[in-house]
Amino acid sequence: MKILIADDHELFLKGLEFILKENLPNPEITTAQSYTDIFNILEDKQNFDLIITDLAMPGANWLQALTKIHTLEPETPIIIISAVFDKEILQQTLDIGVSGYIPKTASNNLIISAINLVLAGGVYIPHELLYTNPLTTQNNKNTQKEYIAPLKALEKFADSTNEAPQKSLTERQIEIVKCIAEGLSNKQIAYKLNLTEGTVKVHITVILKVLNVKNRTSAVIEAAKRGYITDNLANNQ
Numbered sequence: 001m002k003i004l005i006a007d008d009h010e011l012f013l014k015g016l017e018f019i020l021k022e023n024l025p026n027p028e029i030t031t032a033q034s035y036t037d038i039f040n041i042l043e044d045k046q047n048f049d050l051i052i053t054d055l056a057m058p059g060a061n062w063l064q065a066l067t068k069i070h071t072l073e074p075e076t077p078i079i080i081i082s083a084v085f086d087k088e089i090l091q092q093t094l095d096i097g098v099s100g101y102i103p104k105t106a107s108n109n110l111i112i113s114a115i116n117l118v119l120a121g122g123v124y125i126p127h128e129l130l131y132t133n134p135l136t137t138q139n140n141k142n143t144q145k146e147y148i149a150p151l152k153a154l155e156k157f158a159d160s161t162n163e164a165p166q167k168s169l170t171e172r173q174i175e176i177v178k179c180i181a182e183g184l185s186n187k188q189i190a191y192k193l194n195l196t197e198g199t200v201k202v203h204i205t206v207i208l209k210v211l212n213v214k215n216r217t218s219a220v221i222e223a224a225k226r227g228y229i230t231d232n233l234a235n236n237q
Helices: 010-023 037-043 062-074 087-096 108-119 171-181 186-193 197-211 216-225
Strands: 002-006 026-030 052-055 079-081 100-103
Touching: 002 010, 002 037, 002 079, 010 026, 010 108, 026 037, 037 062, 052 062, 062 079, 062 087, 062 216, 079 108, 100 108, 108 197, 171 186, 171 197, 171 216, 186 216, 197 216
Parallel strands: 002 026, 002 052, 052 079, 079 100
Antiparallel strands: none
């Protein structure tokens, strides 16, 4: 997993790098200390699975910078980790396409949980900001994603909006459905795909919502109907 992290405070940057290496499976981490660094790295055509960045950094206005980053890496989820805690700024970042907004005061466990959620196709919003209802604009580009408050378990998404779940499975989620069809447990799937078991659980939660089913067996059958997997795999259930 290739991750780009950026912060203009070296101590925080090194701390975040340590947390990721301790809690994620074999991350390849690239660091930056300004928006200029980020642009240079992305313009070298490096493809990342995740971008985590501070909000206020040298090199550009944050609004213009995040817009440019999203343009350069439209398929890569972006997470903000910032000391700025403002619902209007949060709304603006969501409108751009940011997938997570984490306060710098968050615990290590919360940071990793939020990252796992975003990697599974969800959107992370701090509890305090989620319930101030910042998600009301009609132009929100994340309207097909799920939202979660940090006080809830990863498997339970907050019912704070009436937005529909994402309509299609990601490549990773298709891999997981195939593993389910093979009869593998969450632990076995995690081992096979080099993921944490918690990440697998989050992916399965999203899979069930996308396919609109209640259990793993139904997920495999529905996935076959939609052409994600072959009928032969589905018949193994």
